[in-house]
Amino acid sequence: KAGVTQTPRYLIKTRGQQVTLSCSPISGHRSVSWYQQTPGQGLQFLFEYFSETQRNKGNFPGRFSGRQFSNSRSEMNVSTLELGDSALYLCASSLALWADTNYGYTFGSGTRLTVV
């Protein structure tokens, strides 16, 4: 059974550029969440998508956006990149929403974004 797949694994971008990260959940999982991990702030929740709709959102600026497709794959976009956006971006998939059940979440290996 394939796990959560995130692409690309590594990315280097310049300040001001935009970037799109991709996450393919475990087959059958309909919920995808995104997290930002940095040494200073730890793991911070970005947003959660379920059935192509954003259900929850963390405290990040509007430069961070996402979407989910009908096959449950999700993309995250960051526009006008800043140096502080350098981080490991993790996505996690689950059968259902956090609030609905105690289903566990499975994390991908992440995309390491470096902004120079």
Added chain:
Amino acid sequence: GQQLNQSPQSMFIQEGEDVSMNCTSSSIFNTWLWYKQEPGEGPVLLIALYKAGELTSNGRLTAQFGITRKDSFLNISASIPSDVGIYFCAGQGAQKLVFGQGTRLTINP
């Protein structure tokens, strides 16, 4: 926002020793989770706790969900080299996971 206080931040132990780490919160959580993260990988779920007071084991790992629902601890018995990594607690609130800052475990053989 919600925050979890995880301690200790780092541990340096000898192989074979027992390990204990804990998390406390000012908020109540419905579920407590413990994850382990190794370099270059995402967090992997170790133990999930669903009821206040619950004590759950997974091999050499034991975790408890505090009675007040505001704390949890994780114990690792007889540590081995592959236990090296960063351990995170996470509390599941109404809509999202809130993570602790992690405990970095280093083991001297």
